[in-house]
Every structure is written in structure tokens, then in C-alpha cells.
Amino acid sequence: MSTRPSYARLLPCLLVLSLLLPITALAASAGGSWEDPAGFLGRTLRFLSLRDPAVRFAVAGAALLGISCGLLGTFLVVRKLALVGDAVSHAVLPGVAAGFLWSQTKSPVAIFVGAVLAGLLGTLTVGWIRRTTRLKEDAALGLVLAGFYAVGICLVTMIQRLPTGNKSGIDKFLFGQAAAIGSGDLALMGVVTVLSILATTLAYKELLISSFDAAFARAIGLPVRLLHEALMLLLAFTIVSALQAVGVVLVSAMLITPAATAYLLTNRLHRMLILAAGLGLITGITGCFLSFLGNNLPTGPLIVVSATFLFGLAFLFSPQQGVVVRWARRRARRHRVARENTLKTLYHVLESRSFHGDDVSLGELAQRRRETLEDAAREAQALVRHRLARLHPDGQSLILTEAGRQRASELVRNHRLWELYLTHAADISADHVHEDAEKIEHVLGEEVVRKLELRLNYADTDPHGRRIPVPRAASRPNPEPGASRDPLPPAAP
Amino acid sequence: MSSLVPDFDVQRVLVTPWTSDATMNGWIVLMGFLVATTCGWVGQYLLLRRMALMGDALSHSILPGLAGAFLIASFLNPGTADGAGNARGATVMYLGALAAALVTTLLIHWLHTASRVKQDAAIGIVFSGLFALGVILITVFADQVDLDADCVLYGEIGTVGFTDYFQLSGRDVAPLPVARMAIVALLTFAWIQLFYKELLVSSFDPGLASSLGIRANWVHGVLMLWLSVVIVSAFESVGAILVVAMLIVPGATASLLSTSLPRIFSLIVLHAAISSLFGLHLALWLDCSIAGAMVVTGCGLFVLAWLSHVIRVRRARHASLPQDAPPGTLASPSVTPNPP
Structure with missing residues (x-):
């Protein structure tokens, strides 16, 4: 991108700053002192110093999730699989319930295994429905999403009836509870994050090719199907590890929104991966911070709202894609x-x-x-x-002025040169060329003008018999004395 | 484990519901039937237009609409806007839902036409962002907004409240929610009958539609608005996510069994009837969420239809084209737009 504005590199920083600005404004309005533990500044200090263990766990969890979801979400967005994340996140619910039933406790491992299996079964079912019926992708996704979710709801209501089920907190998987992240959950998120970083760095080339040109990838012998399945497995891992923090409903936003924001900011996959992971990390931490400031506010929705806010900014002001820009x-x-x-x-x-x-x-x-x-x-x-x-x-x-005179004669020259070119090189009659020249005169660059002049043998009269002006800046070589100033007939094809 | 799945007691599951609690269970089945039929009909058009997930999006983004509407209502006249039970509550709910549907549809359209973000990503971003906003609104203004995110998500047909009756000339006709759902179902039916041609043509062939002078944008907009009305009428009994199932599953099942649109619409009615009746009994047996059980039954019917479809395709392929049959050629005659 040669036309990339120089401020584009600063853009991620600007985005983050814009997220911090409202918070600072809040701080200014709230006042208070750093010593007051209940005041705004006091709470900020407590958050920043990571004094509370719950805050430490929540921040670490949200940061890890932001990274892994950002990386995977990038592939979902460029492969146009954005809603697969949504379907899988709903489809894991019966697995969560089954895992709970199997272990009879809220053991992270059992729930993890059950949920991953259910998620994989969900993606496989989408594939089966697509291959064996004429139902479209959206219908297949919706069927899996809703069907698995319904089974999950039935199981959850049955579990809640059990004597052990009441205190299970299994309903927390719907909205998540970042404050309740334990060390087990954190370890799980860490493993998943490391896995997704490893996968994206080690298989970067393969994923890149198979994401953008599956036919080419198949032709050079890449295992496209296997890559897809591996990505889905990783997706299931990530979604399941995110359940505790943000819940079933909002995982898909963690996956899609930062990645789509990055998609608006860059054209290169590796930059998009880094940006998406960074944005995921930042919005994760911001969500935790906001949730810590406002007592009782759920973390997951706050993370999603800050991610959506950043997406909105990128949508409006991205240097290449921004609507306002x-x-x-x-x-x-x-x-x-x-x-x-x-x-x-x-x-x-x-x-x-x-x-x-x-x-x-x-x-x-x-x-x-x-x-x-x-x-x-x-x-x-x-x-x-x-x-x-x-x-x-x-x-x-x-x-x-001098500049005005210069530009005016350039424009008239462009217009008349183009008319001459159309009549001579494209055999368009002289009374049909004006409209076209009206449009192109504003965009012809000097380089093209040089070539046109050469092609037309430095003709000085347009098809309507008017002189083609010579702007002062444009130095043209003197034609041979006595040489014809008429344009050449069009070159033989 | 044994306490999870209770014994199948014929007396308790099949007989008692229709001897001692007949009225209550009758209304539940009727409500489930109405919800599934209405959603199924509207959802069939979503399937035809490959917009099944718009239902998912709208059912989530209605939450901030409802929260905002309740909030505005409570600011306008404090102390009067309570719950969804009374008439004012219902008006507020429908207005909020319509506004939310409008905003969602426009935002999604804007996002994917004005930037390179694809439609699926646009849907995902808009509905999750709006849903998160709704959850935050509900938590912050818990006093003013008589809504519960859990309730919106789950819904439960058994707790809808069949106590307030809709009265006609002094006699109880039907419980209010059932009456409301019945009106929505009738309106949907009338709407499909009246605009059958417009909906059909613009779903199957947008080019032909515009050459016939049918404004595809208007049809799309009205469909989305009506979808939001249907969703908001349905969500208190089945919850936001199971509405998606009600929208997709009947239509998907029916279109595996038939290729003619009028027959698909009748099959949807049949599907709705079977899944609501058997769903109730499944829920009574397993003692679980009734709406969930109805959807599970509906999905069971889908799986049956799917299996029979697969077997039929296999058999047809073996019978007529033993080799060289490209997969899916026999399996995929497109739905033919027969007139009603």
C-alpha cells in the first residue's frame, strides 16, 4: 500500500487511547483521592496494582482469552466462518452438562472434555447436514446451534433438580463470571493460548494459503480438510476455556469483533493476527477494569461492549476502510x-x-x-x-495565479489529448469523445500524459481543431524541425 | 445417575396430565403449537432467503430494545411500567422490539455494505454487541427494568402465567399470552396469504421481483419487522435462543420432506403439533424445561426426516444411476414455487 497514510501505524495506539479517554473523563468527574479505597481513583489504584487475587485472576484470564480468541477469530473472519464460533459456543452446552454429570462436581477437566467433544460433534454435524441435504450453511448452523442448545437446556434443568445440582453454578456458563476464575481455569486458558500461538506460528503459511485460496492449497498438496478440522478443534478448545469468563452467548463476540476490527485496519494476515490478539488483550483488560469499577457489573458484556466500541471506531475512522474517512x-x-x-x-x-x-x-x-x-x-x-x-x-x-494558470492548462491539455487519443487510437468519432474526456481529465497523471504525447507524436491540435496547451512545467523534447506535427495513424494491431 | 432420568411411569407421564391438569397442559400445548407454527412459517422464508441466522441475531438484539423501552417508559411515567403482564407493558415491549429489529437490520446492512466486513461477521458483531449492551442496561438499571437476562435467554412455557384470561363479552376465552400468540399467528397467516406472491418471488428470484415492480427492500424490511414481532411474542415462553430453533427446525424438517412450498407450510403445522404435544410429555417424563423438550422433540423429528431423506437418496442413486452420479444431483431438486 503505497498510499497508506503515515498515521496508519499509530492507529492501534489511537484506538486504545480513545478507549482510555472516557475512563479518564470519568476519573476527572469523579474526583476523590488515591487513598480512598472506595472512590474512583482508589479503585483504579487497587486494580492497577493487582492487589486483589480475584482481580489478578480475572485480568490474567481475560488477557489470555483475548489473545487466543483474537488469533483464532482472525481465521474465522477471513474464512467467512464467523458464525461457526457462535454455533459451537452454543453447541458445547450439553457437553458441559454431561461433563458435570460424569464427574458430579464442577471439575474443569471433565467439563472441558465433555464440552470439546460436544463442540466437535456440533461442527461435524454442520458438515454432515451440508453434505447430505440441500439445506444451506446458515440453516445447518442454526439447526446445530439451537438443537444442541435445547438438549443442553434440558440437561441443565434436569441437573438443577438433582440434590448436588443446586449449588453447581452450572448456569454461570451462560454469562460467565470472570470473578470466579480459579487457578485451574487459568491454567487451561494458558495452555489453550500457548497452543493457539504455536499453531498460528508453526502453520502460518499453510493456514494463510488454505484460508485465501483453498483450491491452490489443495493443488500444492496441503491437507486442507485436516487444517480445517484442526482449526475447529482449536476453536472448541478456545470456546470452552472462555466459557468460565464470558459465557456461552458472548464468546462469539470475543472471537469475531477484535478480528473484524483488525480486518478493517490492515491488509496483511500477519499484521491482522497481531492486531487482533492485541485488541483482544486490551479489550479483555478494559472489560475487567470497568467491571471492577462499577460494582457488580458483569465482566463478559463489558469486554464485548468495549470490543464493539473499538470496532465502531475502526469502522468509522480506519484510514482505508473507515466510512467517515x-x-x-x-x-x-x-x-x-x-x-x-x-x-x-x-x-x-x-x-x-x-x-x-x-x-x-x-x-x-x-x-x-x-x-x-x-x-x-x-x-x-x-x-x-x-x-x-x-x-x-x-x-x-x-x-x-501562477498555480491556477498551470493547473488550468494541464487540465485542458489532458482533456484535448484524451479526445485526440480516443479519436485516433480507439476510432471513436470526434463528437462522442467529450463526455469521456470530461471525466478523465481530472485523474490523468503526468506519466500517462507523457506516454499519450509520445503515442500521439506530440500533436498540438485536438480533434475539434483547438490548440493543445503546453503547461510550463511540462518540458517536452523539441520535435525534429520540419517533422510533421500531425498525430500518427493508430498503430497496426 | 438413576435420579437424573426418572422411571417412565405411564400414569404420571401420559394419563394424569390429561385427567387432573388438563386445562393447564392444554394451554401449554396450544401455546407451544402456536409459537412453533408462527415461528416455523416466518422461519421458512428466512431459510429460503438464507438468512436463518438473522433470527438468531434479532432474538438476541431484542434484549436492549426491551431494556431501553422499559427504561424510557419508567422515565416517562414513573411507577406505572411494570412487567410484561399488563397491556401497557405489552405495548412497551412490542415498541422496543420493533425498534431493536429496525436498528439491528439497518446496522447489519450498513456494516457489510459500507466496509469489507462480510455479512456473517457483521451479524455476529451487531447482535453480540447489542446483547452485551442489553445485559449491562439490565444490570445497571435493575430497579427500572423489570427484566431478567436469564429469563430472556431461557424463557419457560410453564411459567408464562395462564391465570389472566382474555375476556370476550364477559366470558373467559383464553389466557392472555395464548390469546396474544393466537392473534399473532392469525396475522402471520393472513400476511402470508395476502403477500404470498411478493414473498415468494422476492425470496426465490430477487431479479424477477424487481422487474415485476416488487420492492425487495420493502419486503425484506417488513419481514424483519414482523420477525421481531413474532420473536417478542414467543420469547417469554421459549426464550431467545430456543426461538431460533422454533424458527429453523420446523422449516428445515419440512423442506427435507417436500419440495412444494404450500405443502411445506402444512408440514410445518404438523411438525409444530407433534413437537409441542410430545415435547410436553417428554418434559413431564424427564421433569425438565418444557420449551427445551419441545425443541428436542422437534430436532428428533428433524433427525428422522434427515435419515429418511438420506436413505431415499441412497436408494434412488442405487436404482437409477449406479455410477457416475455426482453427489447431490438427485438429492437437490430445488424447492419449486408452486402457487397455493
């Missing part, structure tokens, strides 16, 4: 084209009186452009603002 760019281009059209009209006015005198009155401009005097005055103002022309002291006529 692109709108501003389009607006600037529209205004430039309008200014250049005014410039061209000034040139035409001057040309019509064989360049006698410098100033063009607003009346002449308005008449030529067939518009009201007010519009002409507004266009003149735009030219003056951009130092392409200045107003005569009487305020009623325009004088082109």
Missing part, C-alpha cells in the same frame, strides 16, 4: 473536480479572446457555465481559498 475523501475529490471545472472555464474564456488580458469577470464565468452569478461567486471564492486565483480589487473579476 472515505466520505471525507469522496467529498474532497468532488470539491476538487468542481474547482478544476471552474479553472477550465476560466481558461476557455481566456482562450476565446486569444489570451488578451488576465482578468475574467464573474459575469463571463457565470454566462459560460450557464449558472447564476451567486454560484459563480461561490466558485470564485473556492478558487481564491485554494490560491488558484485572486479577486481583482473591484471584487468583480478573477485573475488566475
Whole structure:
């Protein structure tokens, strides 16, 4: 990306800053002192110093999850599998319940095994339904999501009836409870994070190729199906390890949102992976912090809301993809084209009186452009603002500046060169070329102009018999004396 | 383990429900039937348009809509907006749900048309973000908002409250939720009958639809709004996630068994009836969530239809084309748009 703005590299930092700003604003409004443990600053200090073990566990868990979900989510987003994460996260519920039943306690290992098996069964079922029926991907995902979830709900309500089930806290798997993360859960998350980092670094090339061009990957002998299954296994691992912290419903957001944010910020997969993991980590910690500040607020939703907030910022302001940025760019281009059209009209006015005198009155401009005097005055103002022309002291006529004169003759040259090119090289009749040239005159670059001139043998007259101007900056080699200044006939194909 | 699955006691599971608790169970089955039929009909159009997961998205993003609507209602006239039970509560709920559906649909559309984010990712981002926002709203304003995230997610048909009766000329006709669901079901039926052609053409062939002068965008918008009405009427009995099952499972089962749309619609009714009746008995046997059991029964029916479909395809392939049959050619005659 050669047109990449220089501030693009700072963008992730800007995003993070924008997340911190509201928090600082909150701090300023809340006041209080660092010593007051219940006040805002006191709580911030307690959070930052990681004094409470619960905070330590929650922050570590959210950070690990952010990294592993960001890495895997990247592949889900680029493979257009975003909703598979949602389906799998719902499909693990019966596995969680079965694992609980098997061990009769909330043992992380049993629940992990059960949930991973259920998640894998879910992804396999999606594949079976797709292969053996004409139901579409979305229907298959929905069926697995809802069907497995219903079985899970039945099992959970049955477990809650059991004497041991009441205190099981199995319903916490729906929304998660970051405060209740234990060392066992943390170890699990650590293992999963290390696994996903290892997988993405070791199989980076294979995953890259099979994600973007499955046919090519198959052709060079990569095990595409195996890679997909391995990714699904890893996905099930990640989702299950995330259940404790954010719950069934919001895991899919942890997977998709940071990755989609990164997708808007970069075009390279490795940068996207790093960005997604970083964004996941930051939003995880921010969610924990916000949840610690506001007593009782659930962590999972706060993580998701901060991730969604960052996504919204990237959606609006990303240097290449941002909606606002692109709108501003389009607006600037529209205004430039309008200014250049005014410039061209000034040139035409001057040309019509064989360049006698410098100033063009607003009346002449308005008449030529067939518009009201007010519009002409507004266009003149735009030219003056951009130092392409200045107003005569009487305020009623325009004088082109050096830059304005230069640009105007460039535009007219572009227009007439293009008309000449179309009539000669593309055999389009002379009365059909104007519209096209009106559009292209604003975008022809100097390099293309050089080639056009060469191709047209430095012709100096356009198809309508008007002279093609030579802007001062454009030095052109002197043609051989006596050589024909007529354009060559089109080259034989 | 033995206490998990109780013995199958014919008396308790099959007989008593229809001798001592007949009214209550009758209403439960009727409610389940109405929810499954209405959702199934609307969901069939979602399946045809490959938007099955929009149902998932809307059913989640309705939560902040409801929370916001209750919040605004309680600010406007404090102390009057309580629960979903009374008429005002119901109005507030429907308005909130409609607003949420509108916002969700527009946001998803905007995200995937204005940036390179694909539609599936856009759906995932929008609904999870809105759902998280809803959970936070409910937690922060717990006093003003009479909603419970667990309740929205689970729902339970048995606790809907069949005590307040809808009265017509002084006589009890049906419990309020059942009456409301019946009205929604009737409206859905009328809507499908009235706009059958528009819905059909714009689902199967958007190009033809626009050449016939049918505004595909309007059809899509109305479908989404109506979907939100159906979801909000259904979610208090089945919960936000099981609504997705109610939307997808009947249609998916029916379209494995038939290729004509009118027949699919009748099969959906049959599917709804079987799954709600057998679901109730399954729930009574296992003593678990009734809505969950109804969906599990529905999924069981889907698995049966799936198996019979697979067997039929195998047999057809063996009979007519022993070799060289590309997989899926016989299996996939597209649904034919027969007139009703």
C-alpha cells in the first residue's frame, strides 16, 4: 500500500487511547483521592496494582482469552466462518452438562472434555447436514446451534433438580463470571493460548494459503480438510476455556469483533493476527477494569461492549476502510473536480479572446457555465481559498495565479489529448469523445500524459481543431524541425 | 445417575396430565403449537432467503430494545411500567422490539455494505454487541427494568402465567399470552396469504421481483419487522435462543420432506403439533424445561426426516444411476414455487 497514510501505524495506539479517554473523563468527574479505597481513583489504584487475587485472576484470564480468541477469530473472519464460533459456543452446552454429570462436581477437566467433544460433534454435524441435504450453511448452523442448545437446556434443568445440582453454578456458563476464575481455569486458558500461538506460528503459511485460496492449497498438496478440522478443534478448545469468563452467548463476540476490527485496519494476515490478539488483550483488560469499577457489573458484556466500541471506531475512522474517512475523501475529490471545472472555464474564456488580458469577470464565468452569478461567486471564492486565483480589487473579476494558470492548462491539455487519443487510437468519432474526456481529465497523471504525447507524436491540435496547451512545467523534447506535427495513424494491431 | 432420568411411569407421564391438569397442559400445548407454527412459517422464508441466522441475531438484539423501552417508559411515567403482564407493558415491549429489529437490520446492512466486513461477521458483531449492551442496561438499571437476562435467554412455557384470561363479552376465552400468540399467528397467516406472491418471488428470484415492480427492500424490511414481532411474542415462553430453533427446525424438517412450498407450510403445522404435544410429555417424563423438550422433540423429528431423506437418496442413486452420479444431483431438486 503505497498510499497508506503515515498515521496508519499509530492507529492501534489511537484506538486504545480513545478507549482510555472516557475512563479518564470519568476519573476527572469523579474526583476523590488515591487513598480512598472506595472512590474512583482508589479503585483504579487497587486494580492497577493487582492487589486483589480475584482481580489478578480475572485480568490474567481475560488477557489470555483475548489473545487466543483474537488469533483464532482472525481465521474465522477471513474464512467467512464467523458464525461457526457462535454455533459451537452454543453447541458445547450439553457437553458441559454431561461433563458435570460424569464427574458430579464442577471439575474443569471433565467439563472441558465433555464440552470439546460436544463442540466437535456440533461442527461435524454442520458438515454432515451440508453434505447430505440441500439445506444451506446458515440453516445447518442454526439447526446445530439451537438443537444442541435445547438438549443442553434440558440437561441443565434436569441437573438443577438433582440434590448436588443446586449449588453447581452450572448456569454461570451462560454469562460467565470472570470473578470466579480459579487457578485451574487459568491454567487451561494458558495452555489453550500457548497452543493457539504455536499453531498460528508453526502453520502460518499453510493456514494463510488454505484460508485465501483453498483450491491452490489443495493443488500444492496441503491437507486442507485436516487444517480445517484442526482449526475447529482449536476453536472448541478456545470456546470452552472462555466459557468460565464470558459465557456461552458472548464468546462469539470475543472471537469475531477484535478480528473484524483488525480486518478493517490492515491488509496483511500477519499484521491482522497481531492486531487482533492485541485488541483482544486490551479489550479483555478494559472489560475487567470497568467491571471492577462499577460494582457488580458483569465482566463478559463489558469486554464485548468495549470490543464493539473499538470496532465502531475502526469502522468509522480506519484510514482505508473507515466510512467517515472515505466520505471525507469522496467529498474532497468532488470539491476538487468542481474547482478544476471552474479553472477550465476560466481558461476557455481566456482562450476565446486569444489570451488578451488576465482578468475574467464573474459575469463571463457565470454566462459560460450557464449558472447564476451567486454560484459563480461561490466558485470564485473556492478558487481564491485554494490560491488558484485572486479577486481583482473591484471584487468583480478573477485573475488566475501562477498555480491556477498551470493547473488550468494541464487540465485542458489532458482533456484535448484524451479526445485526440480516443479519436485516433480507439476510432471513436470526434463528437462522442467529450463526455469521456470530461471525466478523465481530472485523474490523468503526468506519466500517462507523457506516454499519450509520445503515442500521439506530440500533436498540438485536438480533434475539434483547438490548440493543445503546453503547461510550463511540462518540458517536452523539441520535435525534429520540419517533422510533421500531425498525430500518427493508430498503430497496426 | 438413576435420579437424573426418572422411571417412565405411564400414569404420571401420559394419563394424569390429561385427567387432573388438563386445562393447564392444554394451554401449554396450544401455546407451544402456536409459537412453533408462527415461528416455523416466518422461519421458512428466512431459510429460503438464507438468512436463518438473522433470527438468531434479532432474538438476541431484542434484549436492549426491551431494556431501553422499559427504561424510557419508567422515565416517562414513573411507577406505572411494570412487567410484561399488563397491556401497557405489552405495548412497551412490542415498541422496543420493533425498534431493536429496525436498528439491528439497518446496522447489519450498513456494516457489510459500507466496509469489507462480510455479512456473517457483521451479524455476529451487531447482535453480540447489542446483547452485551442489553445485559449491562439490565444490570445497571435493575430497579427500572423489570427484566431478567436469564429469563430472556431461557424463557419457560410453564411459567408464562395462564391465570389472566382474555375476556370476550364477559366470558373467559383464553389466557392472555395464548390469546396474544393466537392473534399473532392469525396475522402471520393472513400476511402470508395476502403477500404470498411478493414473498415468494422476492425470496426465490430477487431479479424477477424487481422487474415485476416488487420492492425487495420493502419486503425484506417488513419481514424483519414482523420477525421481531413474532420473536417478542414467543420469547417469554421459549426464550431467545430456543426461538431460533422454533424458527429453523420446523422449516428445515419440512423442506427435507417436500419440495412444494404450500405443502411445506402444512408440514410445518404438523411438525409444530407433534413437537409441542410430545415435547410436553417428554418434559413431564424427564421433569425438565418444557420449551427445551419441545425443541428436542422437534430436532428428533428433524433427525428422522434427515435419515429418511438420506436413505431415499441412497436408494434412488442405487436404482437409477449406479455410477457416475455426482453427489447431490438427485438429492437437490430445488424447492419449486408452486402457487397455493
